[in-house]
Amino acid sequence: MLSTDLTSLPWSSEISVGHPALDGLNKDVFDLLAVIESTVHRDDAESIVGQFSQLFSTLSHALDVEEKLLGACDYPELECHITIHDQVRSYVHAWKRSLGAGHNHAHLIRTARRIHAEVTSWLIQHIQGVDALYRPYMVTHSPLTAI
Numbered sequence: 001m002l003s004t005d006l007t008s009l010p011w012s013s014e015i016s017v018g019h020p021a022l023d024g025l026n027k028d029v030f031d032l033l034a035v036i037e038s039t040v041h042r043d044d045a046e047s048i049v050g051q052f053s054q055l056f057s058t059l060s061h062a063l064d065v066e067e068k069l070l071g072a073c074d075y076p077e078l079e080c081h082i083t084i085h086d087q088v089r090s091y092v093h094a095w096k097r098s099l100g101a102g103h104n105h106a107h108l109i110r111t112a113r114r115i116h117a118e119v120t121s122w123l124i125q126h127i128q129g130v131d132a133l134y135r136p137y138m139v140t141h142s143p144l145t146a147i
């Protein structure tokens, strides 16, 4: 969570969590990270706050849907998974505060770079580390449609 590199990775099937709706939501998050990366490279501070707002809404929706699907298939580690999601929900509150703190242009761009790196790092580590644990369970137990 400390890197300030601004690199968006495309979603790929290698990080599939085993459910098409969740993969689609994760892909949406990666796509929005790529949009923000482009915005920062253009030095377009005016668009950044709105794009992060959209990113956080999409991420929050993805977490909610994932929890509902895990609950629907009686995933035994659901409570632990929700606790981990709650950690990033607290990060989202902090990220929103940072973005809304009335920065000047240069500070906002620096803040955007930092938050982009932190979201990207959290997302990749979470999908590859924690979400990967439920993938075999999701493949065999989940409903096919999103809840």
Ligand SMILES: [Fe+2]
Pocket (backbone or CB within 6 Å): 066, 081, 085, 126, 130, 131
């Ligand atoms: Fe998750």
